[in-house]
Amino acid sequence: MALIETRELSKVYTLSSKKSVTALNNVTMSIEEGEIFGILGPNGSGKTTCLKLLLGIIFPTEGEISIMGQNQYSVVTKKNIGFLPENPYYYDYLTGPEILKFYGKLFDMPPGIIRERTDSLLELVNLNNAKNLSLKHYSKGMLERIGLAVSLINDPKILILDEPTTGLDPIGCKETRDLLKKLHDSGKTILLSSHFLSEVERVCSRIVIFHKGNLLTTGTLESLLEEYKAENLEDLFVKAIRKFDSETGQTEEDAINLQSSV
């Protein structure tokens, strides 16, 4: 059963009366319940735009989104979503437990449950020793980990993670990967955006590759490797992008993808 579906989803930003930029172009994809779905793509390919559209933070120019049968703006839907933004920034005067309490309250969670979840999540992300430290004293890796804890406060069915290992050291990356597998085993559906190929290769059951706002290809890693006759994900990634660029006649210099809207 598809938990998340996008149909012909497009996002165009108008820069001026004559110029616009297509951040996402006619994307149709579906994410099944219980899978770890990876959105891959170079910087500026439309990954974050896609996630922001799914979360209702920005609005599609065209197309539709369905999450658990509802639209992306539904408060009921959002109760089932956990989100970790890229380079998460929270109110830095709060401590870890305080930030979790704040977000827990936004989910209408009872205080007792918030306390329980806070204790278990701080242990899960290994921040128990930093309980009394305000976030302004956190390292980048610690912020990423508290961000992950915040995204899990409501025990969500769907976890949306935007570049979750940015700023983490190799040990932190491995711990995050292990955690994602653990969460996947507990039945969560995970949507993960990353430009780290090895990370996606190791955890994702299905992937999609974005480039210049376009969905190039989607499927399981095995099926895509076979389709593109690629040796590994890196090879697949390069082949998919080159194929798109040669078919559309675009070069690297077109990356900004400025188009005339007139």
Added chain:
Amino acid sequence: MKKAWTIALNTFHESLRKKTFYILLVVALVVIGASRFFSFLAAEDELKMIKDVSFSTIEFFGALIAIFTALAAVSGEIEKRTIYTLLSKPITRSNFIIGKLIGQSLIILLNVALMSIFFIGLLFFKKSPPDIQTFKTIFLIFIELILIGSITLSVATFATDAFNLIFSFFLYIIGHLISYGTQMLERIENVVLQRLGNMLYHVIPNYENFNIKDKIVVGVDVSWQYVGQTTLYGIIYIAIAVLIGIHFFYKREV
């Protein structure tokens, strides 16, 4: 409403951490404190001076705090990108705006309360305890400040900080002068200008309605009916400002 309250408390705590709040508060307290040094005046005139300066200071510095708090309420969340985590949670955009309004109103309340306590202490020091008219004046200043803050908050949902800052101060000045403006317009024979003036008079909030200090200082009592009507006038404008803010924030991409 619980979610709006959670956002309100967070806004309150965050605003309390801003240096601007304390700097403005300290300067205001110094100005109020300085008003007692007019001891060369006759005792009665000195009291009038203390009241006049104190009410004006509470109103002016309160307006500065209201504007700066409201400016930071929306753009601060966008600049620091905390808005992403907030809007991805099960809150509506109206929860966000109402929460921000309540939060900034709590800051205004704290600011007015602290300045008023200092001012009232000064009155006791001068052996002239405050009467109910003093509290009526402070209350109407408080409503005016919430209105000023709500308009800045509303404009923050669609305009830049620079524009909002200029607009808010411009409106603050115009809102205090509008009564004089309409008196002048009555003398103008051009019908179009007169109609334009009348339209502006009904659209722009008349902040002078909240200013009863001139009467109170000279001992003229202001009725509860006037206080009630002016409060209602303020609440209507606040509601309109918040609805406009919510409308634009629902359309805003962050």
